[in-house]
Amino acid sequence: DEHNDVQKKTFTKWINARFSKSGKPPVKDMFTDLKDGRKLLDLLEGLTGKPLPKERGSTRVHALNNVNRVLQVLHQNNVELVNIGGTDIVDGNHKLTLGLLWSIILHWQVKDVMKNIMSDLQQTNSEKILLSWVRQSTRPYSQVNVLNFTTSWADGLAFNAVIHRHKPELFSWDKVIKMSPVERLEHAFSIAKNHLGIEKLLDPEDVAVQLPDKKSIIMYLTSLFEVLPKQVTMEDIQEVETLPRRYKQECEDGEFNMQQAVALEEEQGSSRAETPSTVTEVDMDLDSYQVALEEVLTWLLSAEDAFREQEEISGDVEEVKEQFSTHEGFMMELTAHQSSVGSVLQAGNQLVAQGNLSPEEEFEIQEQMLLLNSRWEELRVESMDRQSRLHDMLMELQKQQLQQLSDWLTVTEERIQKMESQLLADDLESLQKQLEEHKSLQRDLETEQVKVNSLTHMVVIVDESSGESATAVLEEQLQRLGERWTAVCRWTEERRVKLQEIQLLWQELLEEQCLLKAWLTEKEEALSKVQTSNFKDQTELSVNVRKLAILKEDMGMKRQMLDQLNELGQDVAQILGNGKASSKIDQDQEELTQRWDSLVQKLEDYSNQVTQAVGSIGMSQVSQKTAAETKSLKEQVVVKQFRQELPPPPPPKKRQIPGDSEAKQK
Numbered sequence: 001d002e003h004n005d006v007q008k009k010t011f012t013k014w015i016n017a018r019f020s021k022s023g024k025p026p027v028k029d030m031f032t033d034l035k036d037g038r039k040l041l042d043l044l045e046g047l048t049g050k051p052l053p054k055e056r057g058s059t060r061v062h063a064l065n066n067v068n069r070v071l072q073v074l075h076q077n078n079v080e081l082v083n084i085g086g087t088d089i090v091d092g093n094h095k096l097t098l099g100l101l102w103s104i105i106l107h108w109q110v111k112d113v114m115k116n117i118m119s120d121l122q123q124t125n126s127e128k129i130l131l132s133w134v135r136q137s138t139r140p141y142s143q144v145n146v147l148n149f150t151t152s153w154a155d156g157l158a159f160n161a162v163i164h165r166h167k168p169e170l171f172s173w174d175k176v177i178k179m180s181p182v183e184r185l186e187h188a189f190s191i192a193k194n195h196l197g198i199e200k201l202l203d204p205e206d207v208a209v210q211l212p213d214k215k216s217i218i219m220y221l222t223s224l225f226e227v228l229p230k231q232v233t234m235e236d237i238q239e240v241e242t243l244p245r246r247y248k249q250e251c252e253d254g255e256f257n258m259q260q261a262v263a264l265e266e267e268q269g270s271s272r273a274e275t276p277s278t279v280t281e282v283d284m285d286l287d288s289y290q291v292a293l294e295e296v297l298t299w300l301l302s303a304e305d306a307f308r309e310q311e312e313i314s315g316d317v318e319e320v321k322e323q324f325s326t327h328e329g330f331m332m333e334l335t336a337h338q339s340s341v342g343s344v345l346q347a348g349n350q351l352v353a354q355g356n357l358s359p360e361e362e363f364e365i366q367e368q369m370l371l372l373n374s375r376w377e378e379l380r381v382e383s384m385d386r387q388s389r390l391h392d393m394l395m396e397l398q399k400q401q402l403q404q405l406s407d408w409l410t411v412t413e414e415r416i417q418k419m420e421s422q423l424l425a426d427d428l429e430s431l432q433k434q435l436e437e438h439k440s441l442q443r444d445l446e447t448e449q450v451k452v453n454s455l456t457h458m459v460v461i462v463d464e465s466s467g468e469s470a471t472a473v474l475e476e477q478l479q480r481l482g483e484r485w486t487a488v489c490r491w492t493e494e495r496r497v498k499l500q501e502i503q504l505l506w507q508e509l510l511e512e513q514c515l516l517k518a519w520l521t522e523k524e525e526a527l528s529k530v531q532t533s534n535f536k537d538q539t540e541l542s543v544n545v546r547k548l549a550i551l552k553e554d555m556g557m558k559r560q561m562l563d564q565l566n567e568l569g570q571d572v573a574q575i576l577g578n579g580k581a582s583s584k585i586d587q588d589q590e591e592l593t594q595r596w597d598s599l600v601q602k603l604e605d606y607s608n609q610v611t612q613a614v615g616s617i618g619m620s621q622v623s624q625k626t627a628a629e630t631k632s633l634k635e636q637v638v639v640k641q642f643r644q645e646l647p648p649p650p651p652p653k654k655r656q657i658p659g660d661s662e663a664k665q666k
Contacts, residue, residue: 009203014219040100117129166229196228303379320397331384334383498575
């Protein structure tokens with residue numbers, strides 16, 4: 001009881017310190033002032049920074065709704081409560097009201113102040129961190145040895161030491177030692193108030209006792225922790241962990257978690273559900289009626305909040321689909337709880353009809369039933385209205401989607417028809433432009449695909465007025481659009497393949513033509529450098545004969561490339577189907593063929609001239625090997641010239657000319 005009184009004073013001061021900052025009137029008697037839930041909602045408004053609506057009436061039902069909203073807000077902020085229900089607070093249960101407030105203080109005062117250092121040190125036990133900070137701060141003071149959050153603070157030295165360590169200029173430590181415990185406590189609390197801005201949450205006479213209240217001490221210390229330098233290391237925490245077992249156990253047992261923070265007596269029963277399921281039967285006694293009523297009102301309040309939190313109906317079809325699905329689940333929940341509401345109203349009517357109630361009780365029940373019925377009916381009507389508006393919006397947006405797709409397909413089909421009517425490109429550069437144009441069409445298809453995918457998940461509601469005929473018409477419309485869409489996609493893909501094939505073949509043709517042109521230029525230059533007359537001696541003649549032989553051999557191997565180019569050019573011209581482009585390809589091929597034939601003719605002429613040169617020098621001066629090469633050269637010219645008309649010659653054998661062995665013997 002002593003600790004309850006201390007907590008009541010301390011928690012009241014903490015609440016009023018918060019209210020003074022926001023200009024709200026202070027709490028006088030905490031257990032009385034918090035019963036209707038209004039002050040609690042004011043407190044949570046300041047802590048969360050969000051407005052919280054309050055019930056307008058002043059009956060018990062309105063108070064329960066306010067307190068249940070408080071419990072919902074705490075649940076939404078992950079503040080765990082054990083065995084605390086709305087009726088406990090409305091009935092003014094001292095222990096559970098203190099437990100509720102300690103959970104609030106623990107979350108928004110203690111853990112919120114210490115969350116950063118807890119994260120940095122990767123620690124979850126905030127009490128251990130706080131004790132480490134206190135011991136680190138008071139270590140230089142030999143008169144102070146803080147081992148816990150109770151008896152170590154009763155003489156007032158520890159409070160003064162924490163402040164003096166970080167603010168030594170504020171007072172003399174020697175002066176503090178000479179004071180009595182109550183004087184020290186008053187001194188520390190006054191210094192903290194005047195110089196650090198910390199409210200006097202504790203009274204000296206409540207701390208200077210044999211066993212001070214732990215929660216009140218912790219709450220005040222976190223206020224000091226918030227404004228003073230915070231330097232806690234893992235070594236400090238490890239030092240706390242090495243304390244004697246009884247102190248270490250106290251620290252570990254006092255770890256800040258919501259279940260341990262709220263001490264409850266066994267006779268207060270098991271956990272109460274925050275939102276009931278359905279109430280199927282209600283006994284005809286007043287107490288059972290009140291329990292069932294409170295459960296239904298708790299659920300109704302939650303349902304009203306959930307309905308208000310639904311967003312405004314969107315103009316985006318996918319968002320409306322999601323909203324429609326969410327609201328459909330909400331409507332199913334209303335249906336599931338309808339019997340609960342009816343049972344409570346029926347029970348109330350029967351209690352009144354029995355005539356065993358006092359006038360005050362009968363009036364309260366009548367008012368309760370009126371409130372429950374009106375709020376239920378209001379929620380039901382508003383929910384049905386939203387469902388209807390969602391359906392109308394969804395059908396309208398889907399109808400617009402269908403029309404937009406139909407319009408898009410019409411434009412795209414005309415676009416395709418125009419592309420089909422155009423001949424394929426005259427040259428490779430124009431073909432590249434056609435490919436870019438086709439890629440633009442593909443990108444448009446990909447963009448439209450998102451809308452088409454949406455149409456595959458249309459939401460259709462069949463009511464009694466429209467029947468299945470509306471669905472049949474919609475299915476037929478979708479089928480027609482699907483067929484048109486498929487045709488457009490198929491044509492686009494086939495044309496893409498065709499254009500890419502032409503591009504690859506045409507690029508290959510042009511590249512091979514360039515290579516052959518360069519090769520012909522190289523051989524033409526090489527041929528121009530061959531000497532065909534006025535040879536000085538056999539060696540000079542032999543060198544030029546060998547040059548001609550090599551050139552003839554190269555042309556023999558390159559002939560196949562010319563034939564392949566002719567075939568490739570015919571393939572490209574056939575696929576293009578463009579007379580102008582085909583003529584250009586034929587012209588390029590003809591130019592290459594003429595250059596080839598011209599080179600062959602020159603080789604033949606040069607070979608004849610070399611043969612005549614051999615005759616002019618005289619066989620006596622020309623080795624048999626050179627004569628044989630000259631003869632072979634002349635034969636090669638004839639063979640290469642008529643290659644297209646005669647079957648190919650057998651592969652050449654290794655030369656075994658008698659002159660070779662004779663030359664080696666020489």
